[in-house]
Amino acid sequence: MKLPLADVxxxxxxxxxxxxxxxxxxxxxxPGVFRHLMDTGxxxxxxxxxxxxxxxxxxxxxxxxxxxxVKATIRRSSASGxxxxxxxxxxxxxxxxxxxxxxxxxxxxxxxxx
Amino acid sequence: xxxxxxxSPTGIVGYGFPERSxxxxxxxxxxxxxxxxxxxxxxxxxxxxxxxxxxxxACYRDLELMITGSxxxxxxxxxxxxxxxxxxxxxxxxxxxxxxIARKRRLHFSLATIASDVPKTYLxxxxxxxEVEPLDGGGRLDHxxxxxxxxxxxxxxxxxxxxxxxxxADVIIAGRSSDTAIFAAVPLMNGEGPGPAWHAxxxxxxxxxxxxxxxxxxxxxxxxxHTAFDVAPCNPELGCTPISVAAxxxxxxxxxxxxxxxxxxxxxxxxxxRSIDSRRVEVTGSAFAPASRYSVKLxxxxxxxxxxxxxxxxxxxxxxxxxxxxxxxxxxAVSDRVVDTYGPGCEYRLxxxxxxxxxxxxxxxxxxxxxxxxxxxxxxxVAPTQQQADAILAMARTHALHGEVSGRxxxxxxxxxxxxxxxxxxxxxxxxxxxxxxxxxxxxxxxxVRLEQx
Numbered sequence: 001m002k003l004p005l006a007d008v009x010x011x012x013x014x015x016x017x018x019x020x021x022x023x024x025x026x027x028x029x030x031p032g033v034f035r036h037l038m039d040t041g042x043x044x045x046x047x048x049x050x051x052x053x054x055x056x057x058x059x060x061x062x063x064x065x066x067x068x069x070v071k072a073t074i075r076r077s078s079a080s081g082x083x084x085x086x087x088x089x090x091x092x093x094x095x096x097x098x099x100x101x102x103x104x105x106x107x108x109x110x111x112x113x114x
Numbered sequence: 115x116x117x118x119x120x121x122s123p124t125g126i127v128g129y130g131f132p133e134r135s136x137x138x139x140x141x142x143x144x145x146x147x148x149x150x151x152x153x154x155x156x157x158x159x160x161x162x163x164x165x166x167x168x169x170x171x172a173c174y175r176d177l178e179l180m181i182t183g184s185x186x187x188x189x190x191x192x193x194x195x196x197x198x199x200x201x202x203x204x205x206x207x208x209x210x211x212x213x214x215i216a217r218k219r220r221l222h223f224s225l226a227t228i229a230s231d232v233p234k235t236y237l238x239x240x241x242x243x244x245e246v247e248p249l250d251g252g253g254r255l256d257h258x259x260x261x262x263x264x265x266x267x268x269x270x271x272x273x274x275x276x277x278x279x280x281x282x283a284d285v286i287i288a289g290r291s292s293d294t295a296i297f298a299a300v301p302l303m304n305g306e307g308p309g310p311a312w313h314a315x316x317x318x319x320x321x322x323x324x325x326x327x328x329x330x331x332x333x334x335x336x337x338x339x340h341t342a343f344d345v346a347p348c349n350p351e352l353g354c355t356p357i358s359v360a361a362x363x364x365x366x367x368x369x370x371x372x373x374x375x376x377x378x379x380x381x382x383x384x385x386x387x388r389s390i391d392s393r394r395v396e397v398t399g400s401a402f403a404p405a406s407r408y409s410v411k412l413x414x415x416x417x418x419x420x421x422x423x424x425x426x427x428x429x430x431x432x433x434x435x436x437x438x439x440x441x442x443x444x445x446x447a448v449s450d451r452v453v454d455t456y457g458p459g460c461e462y463r464l465x466x467x468x469x470x471x472x473x474x475x476x477x478x479x480x481x482x483x484x485x486x487x488x489x490x491x492x493x494x495x496v497a498p499t500q501q502q503a504d505a506i507l508a509m510a511r512t513h514a515l516h517g518e519v520s521g522r523x524x525x526x527x528x529x530x531x532x533x534x535x536x537x538x539x540x541x542x543x544x545x546x547x548x549x550x551x552x553x554x555x556x557x558x559x560x561x562x563v564r565l566e567q568x
Contacts, residue, residue: 017368064360077476080158080546087476095475
């Protein structure tokens with residue numbers, strides 16, 4: 001069953017990691033959903049890079065099992081608060097992730113809160 | 115079993131917290147109360163201007179409860195990154211609040227202030243001694259770059275706090291600090307495990323943000339031991355879960371596994387998070403690897419000019435359809451008028467953001483088309499003086515108001531201004547300037563501790 005990522009991941013956020021980097025977190029509530037999406041490659045560094053017009057090498061990617069989450073960190077194109085910067089806290093950069101289509105087997109959609 | 119109980123009343127001094135939660139926290143018998151005062155999150159302005167991140171009145175309210183609580187229990191209160199950015203004017207502003215509270219409540223105690231400002235002469239010397247290194251994307255530092263900074267602070271570790279405590283401080287108002295160091299200082303002095311001490315600090319630094327429901331403006335307790343620590347919120351309506359605590363380990367860091375501190379790296383790769391009861395979580399396996407060289411991260415700002423802004427809203431679909439072209443014409447017209455007025459060589463920056471299109475994400479925005487029925491134009495000018503910023507913004511506003519639109523005739527006025535006057539002077543503009551670490555001769559030499567008896 002195809003669903004937007006926002007419906008299966010309760011935490012999708014971006015934030016500054018210091019003035020020169022942005023960090024993105026995606027976290028799941030259900031271990032089965034998390035494992036399925038990771039194992040099937042639906043949550044990946046490559047997909048993240050594509051969403052932001054970056055190369056995979058530009059993305060530091062960490063899978064963090066204890067929080068059932070992944071973290072992506074990228075360099076800011078301009079430092080927080082520069083005249084060219086439009087988001088001082090870096091907290092509104094996650095929106096493209098909300099719309100990722102993910103495919104879950106029916107047995108997991110209930111666990112994902114559907 | 116030895117343990118140190120640490121109480122974190124709220125995410126940032128002045129964000130507020132329920133008094134009932136704090137009283138419950140005090141009943142748990144903490145050996146230290148700690149609170150963070152800010153970060154670089156709010157951008158470069160507070161560091162540049164010396165302004166407070168949270169209002170003085172809100173800080174007063176929070177500090178009054180924290181100080182009276184700390185004095186009643188006879189345990190130290192540690193406040194880091196005072197005033198939001200931790201430079202000299204921030205520390206002094208918070209010191210004055212503490213002095214006022216002590217007078218009002220007739221409290222007598224020993225107050226330490228710890229400065230974190232880095233004199234340029236010190237940094238020049240460290241540069242000559244090759245004791246400065248860039249962080250990711252920082253580039254090589256030279257003397258000229260140091261000179262161009264208007265304010266520089268170093269991010270202190272736990273040692274300056276420990277020095278203040280050894281010298282008898284009851285309350286410490288410190289400059290720029292690692293958030294975690296505020297909370298790790300006392301457990302480390304008491305001989306608790308460095309892994310649990312630093313990891314507990316990471317969880318405590320945002321108040322009860324690691325609880326469910328998330329509450330940055332509520333109190334969190336940690337019990338730090340040799341090989342583990344527990345955390346639980348003070349408010350009975352909140353609870354910590356293994357996932358909520360693990361999730362906070364991830365927050366605002368480049369990596370959830372390796373968290374850099376001045377004296378080493380917290381390694382959470384082998385951590386296990388386990389529920390003790392419905393509200394309390396135990397964390398085991400936190401490790402701390404001491405660094406081969408002690409490093410202090412630098413934060414600095416540089417004044418780049420003065421800003422004036424204006425916001426106008428466009429409701430005409432013809433202009434919305436050709437907004438990019440329209441904005442290009444405004445830029446060109448402003449550029450010509452600046453030359454007419456100031457001659458060639460006047461350096462200014464005009465930013466025109468389309469709210470409703472790409473104002474939040476700029477170059478990272480994947481959507482190209484505007485789907486709304488109105489867009490906001492946010493005009494911002496940064497120029498060498500406030501007078502020039504006002505003048506150039508006024509030019510931009512005039513051209514943005516009266517520009518041509520395909521298919522429309524007559525003298526057009528294309529923007530709805532929500533205010534009169536439409537133009538808002540924004541004052542000095544600073545940019546973050548350094549992304550480097552310095553290797554000091556000792557963990558405390560950059561952070562002088564000053565004691566006074568209140």
